[in-house]
């Protein structure tokens with residue numbers, strides 16, 4: 001059975017690249033009727049926080065990326081990691097290294113002076129016939145992996161194709177620090193093996209770790225999984241996506257008024273495609289997903305496209321679908337629900353986010369509006385004031401139904417020999433304070449007699 005995992009380190013926010021990795025792991029597992037696990041890599045106790053873990057849960061839950069089985073916390077597996085390290089020591093695949101910080105620094109400088117890439121020189125690496133330095137009594141050793149010195153490490157990456165690395169380029173990496181804590185490369189291998197992970201799908205920032213990890217798998221006698229390294233997501237300026245490109249955390253998109261299906265749909269298309277399909281659900285993606293359609297080049301974040309997708313999903317909703325996810329501050333306005341429903345229907349085509357809907361609803365139903373002087377000067381004069389006054393009377397004799405309002409407007413324009421905007425624009429200015437809105441007849445009907453008169457009175 002195919003088993004994948006998302007293995008975030010809870011040391012910061014869950015960013016867009018991270019959640020896209022989760023999505024691809026999820027889709028691949030579901031496509032193959034497999035399992036998708038969540039492992040929290042919280043071994044860096046100084047930088048890992050509960051707040052970051054909570055954001056990971058929140059983001060995944062929001063997007064419907066539900067994991068199978070129990071959540072694995074890497075920090076709880078320290079004993080197991082140390083036991084594997086002990087076995088590696090026993091079997092000659094690892095060794096103790098007593099180099100001090102100063103020695104390592106000196107080593108680095110020596111390599112650099114020779115114009116070589118700095119690496120560990122293997123001075124504590126046991127070899128047949130080699131005499132090791134004398135153990136200092138005051139240094140706690142680290143445990144290093146005895147990486148093969150020759151030959152190639154190779155794998156067929158499901159995204160990047162065949163990758164081949166010469167062992168000469170790989171260091172004897174540290175498996176266990178001097179304080180006894182196992183390192184990332186060791187822990188990941190042991191956990192993936194213990195969890196039965198068949199496919200390791202992660203960001204290509206880990207591609208340098210993979211040959212080291214493959215060597216550890218082999219030394220441990222574990223089966224090597226398949227690997228798929230997903231390309232980076234760049235910002236619109238071509239730089240690595242980061243906080244300065246706007247929303248940093250996935251959960252920020254909740255606050256910005258995006259729908260989860262929009263984020264899923266958008267992220268799916270960041271690096272994967274299915275023919276010309278642009279709009280599809282998580283279920284569709286899970287049915288269609290395959291690695292041969294995952295691009296090996298970097299993807300670029302495109303806010304316009306995300307907004308287009310979000311608009312698509314907002315349009316497909318009705319007010320009851322979205323009312324529970326409106327901002328608390330907006331809900332506190334206590335606008336009449338029947339009116340909110342009408343405003344949503346009238347405006348949803350032009351909303352890229354739910355926050356935009358709230359702004360529109362506030363413009364239509366809220367209290368305070370300032371009419372800008374330039375708009376007043378542009379659209380209001382003695383004639384228009386006269387028209388507004390006449391219309392006010394006619395509207396007040398009606399029931400404010402949309403049919404009545406539209407018929408009054410139509411007849412008035414005709415009888416006064418005006419063009420519709422000559423009356424619609426001043427009405428917009430008076431009622432909304434701005435010169436852009438959907439059908440002004442609908443707006444008058446929605447706000448109703450009381451509010452209509454209030455705004456007219458104030459203006460006139």
Ligand code: GLU
Nearest residue numbers: 007008009041188202206
């Ligand atoms: N914890 C690592 C990270 O957040 C991922 C490790 C992996 O996927 O192998 O970058």
